[in-house]
Amino acid sequence: MSVPGSLQIVTLTVSSIGYETVQRQVEVGDSVFFGLSVSYKTLCDLTINPSWKAGLSSGVRxxxxxxxxxxxxxxxxxxxxxxxxxxxTNLRQNHAFIAGVELPPLLRHNQFTITEQVSYQQFQAAPAKLQFRAYSATVGLGVYRIGSVRVPDLLVGAGHSRYQTLQRPEAAAETGYGYIVGLRRSFGYPLRALVLVQATRWPDFWQLQGSASRAVFGKFSAGVSYQQLRRYQEVSLTLSRYFY
Known part of the structure; x- marks a missing residue:
């Protein structure tokens, strides 16, 4: 975007339906990039983003x-x-539970964003002879573009875990802190997909996680996720519906 040559400093305002308005002062001759954040305001009493979604899921193992x-x-x-x-669950000994809260962004400025999330996860699988639970906090560092390339968000974090083998219940549980690294990438139209890969290094083992979801049939989304830690490996399929 260029600015009139007869002025030294001008104020530019960029807006678009469904996005936050951005205003910035620039000097003559500057090249300016505007990265617009999605707006969650309503227009004509209609919410432009879904308020919640619910779905059914199934683990394959x-x-x-x-x-x-x-x-x-x-x-x-x-x-x-x-x-x-x-x-x-399998209505018996096996279950998997994951809960998380994404907090208000620490920073949302032009093309830079910093988001944070706290999570709890718990797995128990008799065939894999394990019981595992962990608490974690993750920060997402996002840059809209580097040059002309749309880049994924970098995820970094830390957590605390407890691992108990069901093969020897009398043995002491393994506990300790770990660190998290990962990538998250959202794709716009026509893919309309979100992909995440994440690795956590606990004291004696790695935990690998991955997920991909895509909007289908308008108000629905389909997803697949993967979990691996020691002998535990699970692939889950999910079909969800958005509600507005």
Whole structure:
């Protein structure tokens, strides 16, 4: 974007439906890049983003029955918070439970964003002979573009875990702190997908996590996720519906 040569400093305002308005002062001859953040305001009493989504899920190895619910703000909670709960079970010894809260962004300025999330996860699988639970806090560092390239968000964090083998219940549980690294990338139209990969280094083992979800049939989304730690490996499938 260029500015009139007869002025030294001008104020530019850029706006678009569905995005936050950005205003910035620039000097003559400067090249300016504007990265617009999605707006959660309403237009004509119609919410432009879904307020929550609910779905059914199934693990292919240990826990075939499950459900998920994600609150995305608006009517139920403040729009700056996002909550999600996922639970799967085989109605006996195996289960998987994951809950998380995405907090208000620490920074949202032009093309830079800093987001944070706290999570709790718990897995138990008799065939894998393990019981595992962990608390973690993750920060997402986002840059909209580097040059002309859309880059993924960098995820870094830390947590504390407890691992108990079911093969020897009398043995002491393994506890300790770990660190988290990962990448998250959202894709716009026509893919309309979100992909995440994450690795956590606990004291004696790695935990690998990955997920991909995509909007389908308008108000629905389909997803697949993967979890691995020691002998535990699980692939889960989810079909969800958005509610506005």
């Amino acid at each position: 240990y826990a075939p029955l499950g459900a998920s619910i994600h609150f995305l703000g608006s009517h139920h909670i403040p729009s700056s918070l996002k909550l999600h709960v996922d639970y799967q």
